Amino acid sequence: GAVVSQHPSRVICKSGTSVKIECRSLDFQATTMFWYRQFPKKSLMLMATSNEGSKATYEQGVEKDKFLINHASLTLSTLTVTSAHPEDSSFYICSARSRWRTGETQYFGPGTRLLVL
């Protein structure tokens, strides 16, 4: 099956710093990647849709200047949480949609747990 990786798997940072999370599709090309956030005991909430070579589409209520998304290649998308604050502490999960498979599912990465002190 298709493999999606995320790095780092866990990060602790101080309030005010920026954190970059990478999402890679390892064995397929992904024209579209999605970024989700999940708070404890809550559902996954879609933050943005990232398309290779174009600007990301953010969901309502998600600050694009705070959550910077770059999808520079068909196998890599990055999410940067700028000036992180404790309320940004969450589980961030990416998923990738295969380019060549119509009607295919999206494949989820293992997630990145962010703790902002």
Added chain:
Amino acid sequence: QKEVEQNSGPLSVPEGAIASLNCTYSDRGSQSFFWYRQYSGKSPELIMSIYSNGDKEDGRFTAQLNKASQYVSLLIRDSQPSDSATYLCATAREKSSGDKLTFGTGTRLAVRP
């Protein structure tokens, strides 16, 4: 009003029993319906997808869809302790889960040995 609603549980069943998980959705434009399993601290794993009214069986899992009632369910037969997880119901407006997904809050299932 939440777009996808699930009972948070926990739903506790004995090993070998049938676990029944339910989900309702509000968006009548939804075309695709999915059940994901999520273990604590892990990302979701797709276990079933269903696109048409009726039942769809895959091993111990059966998904049921009733678009008129905007209702999706998942039955797990012969439940095992390893099935203990949170089950997320998700919908999409396209005929695949390649579209952006709307998730419910999940139902926590506990299978007692």
